[in-house]
Amino acid sequence: MTRPRAARRPQRLTIVLADWCPHCVPLSELHGRRLARLLGIPLRRLDIDRRAQERVADRLVREHGDASPDYLIPQVFVEFDDGTVQHILTGFSEEVARTARAWRDLLASDWLRSIRREAGR
């Protein structure tokens, strides 16, 4: 019997990024670590410039994220223990400061509050 959707727990946070991307490093990496800590889950980093990681990233983006031939980064995903994956953030192409604001809003969101409550944190 599967656990009811409302009781699912986050299992891992994944960020698809590249070292040369100012939206990604250090901005999203720092905020991603904070988010992972708040959720009590590990952070996985998928670097699109490393071939093996790129393959995993491409599949994750294609199946759950914002897929384009040259897709935007960073893209952030939460993986749950029931196998579901939730895409939660894609960087803002307009400017780095807008991506930073998105992270601040995400960390103050109702969504995060409810996920932490469900996970008992």
Added chain:
Amino acid sequence: MRRSRALPPRIRSALRPASARCYRHCKKPVSAWTLATSLPGLWQVYACPGGAVSVTSYAHWSPVDPTPAVRAYLRRHTWPGSLVTLRDLRVATRHGPELGRSVERFLARGRPRRAVRVVYWRVYPFRARNGSEQRLFVCQRHGRSRPVFFPSLATSDRWDCPVCTGRVSAPPRRVR
């Protein structure tokens, strides 16, 4: 709002950048120029005073990927149209939590729940066949419904517009 894909003002406000600067050109502040088109969403062109385009974005409130419609529109308004490639069109989904609590709660109340889809068109500076570095410019002098996008030398300004210089005729006027 009359159309389900149009963007309410609070979402438009949440999507705006604070202080974008001209990308890889003059570093001056860019202005957001809103286009008037037959598409229901919000078109913004971020360009510096010299007309160099940092990025163009189209956002609508719908789960449907607007990329095909965006591409078709841009090809009609770009010389040459072949400059608009799928590789330079990138989609982003805005779910709500990353847009601030007010918009998050607004989007959460929607039935059915819909995210905001944004398509960005960013053409990175490139080398033309003659070896010169070129980048994308926009001429705004033909009205908000008839932007003219064109490549030119990275140091040129909007006077190089192919319509202004008579090389091509202006795109047809399309209004909502």
